[in-house]
């Protein structure tokens with residue numbers, strides 16, 4: 001067998017320069033006005049996949065951003081892996097907080113900084129370069145690989161379900177592999193065994209017909225901004241529990257075995273605190289940080305808009321106040337059920353004098369893995385080969401809403417093989433990928449194919 005590490009070393013500069021080209025494309029899906037660069041980004045991915053010798057490579061239009069598909073299926077009888085990732089990225093706002101421009105990838109101290117560096121272009125690229133390493137490096141691909149790289153993950157993947165169902169035959173597979181999650185630490189290879197679900201809602205509180213002078217009317221008219229603040233404050237109690245009636249009804253309580261597993265993970269609250277840069281941590285009483293993130297649901301305000309927010313002061317009583325609220329969900333909570341419960345409760349909190357509108361933005365189901373499958377052993381073996389130690393198993397706090405959909409449509413297990421490090425600033429200014437991990441990720445995936453070929457899924 002030819003030398004995987006040697007091939008990566010010999011081509012590393014080209015890999016990195018291509019990754020930078022990928023990161024230069026402004027494929028923002030969370031704001032309007034970027035449809036053209038986003039489409040170009042899909043073409044970029046398709047070109048790279050074609051260059052690998054894949055067949056059926058296509059950029060397929062949807063009602064939103066296009067999908068990129070392709071396959072390399074020349075091993076009859078061997079397992080077929082479907083690799084899913086996303087080429088779209090989050091907005092770069094607030095731009096002024098970036099050290100370097102977000103679409104001019106910049107290397108500093110072993111990291112590459114750019115929007116999408118880790119979420120998820122960098123991780124998609126690891127797969128492309130692992131495939132290249134096998135297909136161009138002489139060792140060949142011992143399994144079948146199909147790719148679906150989408151452009152709307154950051155906005156809820158609304159066109160993916162229809163797409164997967166329409167193309168279910170073409171995309172049929174034995175397992176799904178996704179690299180869009182994280183590692184506990186750089187020296188801690190990790191396999192994701194769970195994701196939280198999400199229910200994301202806009203709430204709009206409306207009071208007077210128009211903005212009013214806050215002297216002439218203040219104190220005599222219900223202020224929607226004050227009302228919204230009071231209503232939001234009532235959504236959690238002093239123990240950090242969400243007060244929406246029935247919110248916890250479907251939550252699977254942690255088992256003793258799960259508690260022990262989490263307690264045994266090499267995790268430092270101090271480092272986590274340092275990573276977030278706050279003065280203290282907070283959350284639901286009675287749970288550790290890893291438990292709060294991986295096993296417990298929560299409710300957060302993502303943004304609030306009301307009244308005058310410019311420089312200086314303007315005395316105004318706003319006519320409207322709105323907020324963006326997300327609830328991260330755990331098995332077996334259902335996003336639609338939770339959204340309904342939230343809506344009824346939130347409306348009941350409104351004082352007279354305001355009206356409340358609640359609009360569901362998007363939702364996604366939580367997911368937990370069955371890690372007793374050969375594909376998990378295959379991933380563990382590949383990680384151990386490259387990182388020199390066995391992986392840890394972690395439940396992620398983030399959401400990839402389509403994971404349960406993949407399981408259902410293909411009746412296949414999903415493997416989360418993620419390489420994002422803590423503090424990588426996904427969705428924030430100065431997003432980065434650790435280039436040492438980028439290289440190890442490529443190597444791990446290149447070895448993983450052999451392990452899957454040997455063990456099955």
Ligand code: BES
Pocket residue numbers: 119120153154155156180181182198362364396397398399400401
């Ligand atoms: N890569 C993330 C998902 C993720 C984040 C997994 C952190 C594990 C840890 C993905 O690109 C993402 O950001 N998903 C969104 C989904 C939402 C828009 C429906 C998320 O979690 O906010």
Ligand code: ZN
Pocket residue numbers: 090119154426427
């Ligand atoms: Zn993301």
